[in-house]
Amino acid sequence: MTTVFALLAAGLFSTGTYLVLQRELTRMLLGLSLLSHGANVVLLVATRRAGSPAFADGRDDPSTFLDPLPQAFALTAIVITFGVTCFLLALAYRSWVLTRDDTVQDDPEDVRVREEPGLDIESPLDGTSPREVAGR
């Protein structure tokens, strides 16, 4: 069972990583969801007998019980990830309202430094900076 879970986690992590590397915020969001699912699966494996319920039904022998602590971790993590995902969705919506686009933008200052020919810290900028253009 652990092998199956390990493979599942590997699949979730790799797909998630691919999606996070995209430029569209919605895809990154899906990627992050998959990554956090992967982390939760790893937590289940940490119970040592992944797949079985935390409290074995109908029996009173504690030795058959599963360690419930990692499941509690996973539950906490799911709640937190849910909240942050909602926040990211709100950010994506705000980004779409402002620009009609949910592509993640380059940092305007980075662009300026990159495009400055023969960077000289004494040379003044000409007229408007990219920050002003992008940061309306």
Next chain:
Amino acid sequence: MTEMTHWIALPVVVPLLAAAASVVVGRSRAAQRVIGIGTLAGLLALAVQMVVETDREDVLVTQAGGWVAPLGITLTADRLAAVMLLVSIAMLLVVLVFAIGQGDEERRHVGFHPVYLTLVAGVSLAFLTGDLFNLFVAFEVMLVSSYVLLTLGGRFAQVRAGTTYVVISLLASVLFLTTLGLLYRATGTVNMGDLPAALGEVDPALRRVLLLLFLGVFGIKAAIFPLFFWLPDSYPNAPTAVTAVFAGLLTKVGVYAMIRIQMLIGPDDTVVGGLLLAIAGLTMVVGVLGALTQQEIKRILSFHIISQIGYMVFGLGLLSVAGLAAAILYIVHHIVVKTTLFLTGGLVERAAGTGHLDRVDGMLRTRPLVGMLFLLPALSLAGVPPFSGFVAKFALVDAGVAGSSWAVVGVSLLVSVLTLVSMNKIWVGAFLGEPSENAVVHDRLPVTMVLATGALVVASIGIALGAGPIQGFAERAAETLLPVAGATP
């Protein structure tokens, strides 16, 4: 511990309750201000008490709700946690006063005060927790508050910066969670008190893997090389007061976690220590070179955060009592000085309407006081005697020489000079010269903003004056952290 130590949970509980109260009285900004400042002033007294108590008792422990360690959540306070808490709360109080003086986001949004107080609770929990999973929760409380503070206002630049910041933080959190799962699988506990014994039975190679994973996670939060790219993109876009808190505090919580985990999993792992020293050198150099290419005050200062993180990691990487003590001293100095510089940057922006060096000139002529408020912490940051930066850097170099880490000592001295060069760039660009005639001049700077900044400058000088006792305290803190002090030269 039979004594009553439940009060050490107060720095976590009180701000949360205060945040709730702050939501209830949301219609009255005055009431929110009273709650915010009252809470932080009370916590400041509590933090002083904690420093005194931990210095006498070494470690204070309490079990939340009376549940014992494996089931319940343990809160512990040692000297390191207490001193971090004291400096952080003092700095959060000053920045809140600054934010109130500045108006802006604080006045426009009902949410500012409650979220700020939640951030305080998250930071306190991160310092006081004795349980690694709880540290994860503390980080999340802190980060979620910081997401909201960063994007408060919803301007385009904030949304763009916020996206990068939230995504990278969430990624770090997922990695943190995965590592916790692996650690639990290997040891069966996440309690910091039980871990050293449980880790003793783990294969040393696996232990090193766990340590490196944790250092990677906290390294993202601390913005060490090569995991710093998110920082200069996101920090400068927040409202000034928020940037000051982020700059002064959040990355340092990451460094704090790095110190904790290194002492917990690999206090004598010299291979990882050497790796940390190499990373420290690179972080210093890359950060300061980044700062030299920038043209805006807040961005220059943001790159300096990275560079300064390198110094703290340098102290940690030495894995000696002297090194750790120097790192602690450096963090204390840095939190105060960095926050002051960002607040001064805010004053410049307020007075001139922009923080761009090409468009600010002759501030020294028009605002001599702001000039002084910038000059003192800037010299301190570069490590010019007799300021606090000199004391902290001297302790670091001393520890580095004692550990024969010549290369990184050399790099750190070189980076000090470069720091001075880039501080000089701000000084020449914004303060010297003739005031340009087309400069936007706001009538007056609010007294509270100037007073808040001034208070931090005085605190920084206080650190330099009280360097002896603080150094002694840091050394005792380091000795508690590194029990095998005799084993490492």
